[in-house]
Amino acid sequence: MTSVADIIEQMKGKFNADAAAGMENVFQFSVEDGDDFYVAVKDGDFEIANGSHDDPSVTLIMTTETLVGIMTGETDGMQAFMAGQLRAEGDMMLATKLGELFPQ
Secondary structure, eight states: OOOHHHHHHHHHHOGGGGGGGGGGGEEEEEESSSSSSEEETTTTEEEEEEEESOOEEEEEOOOOOHHHHHHSSSHHHHHHHHSSSEEEEHHHHHHHHHHHHHHH
């Protein structure tokens, strides 16, 4: 099975700098059965770090299986949210930008 570390590596290769132009946000990923990490996006650039950020813009809470499904395109993020497999705290509308920032 794909790990959180594998997903992070995949994200690094998919980043769309154009979608991040003018953006300054932190996406916290709280992985219930894995390692937490966050993605800090700032004006066309990004950083991925392990652990928890002090002040994330949005926190996405899910299992490793849900994270892998969403990031590989096998699971629709909105459907996962509606089914209770994905929870969001903070700016929930910001979570919808992840697909633009890290396209399939």
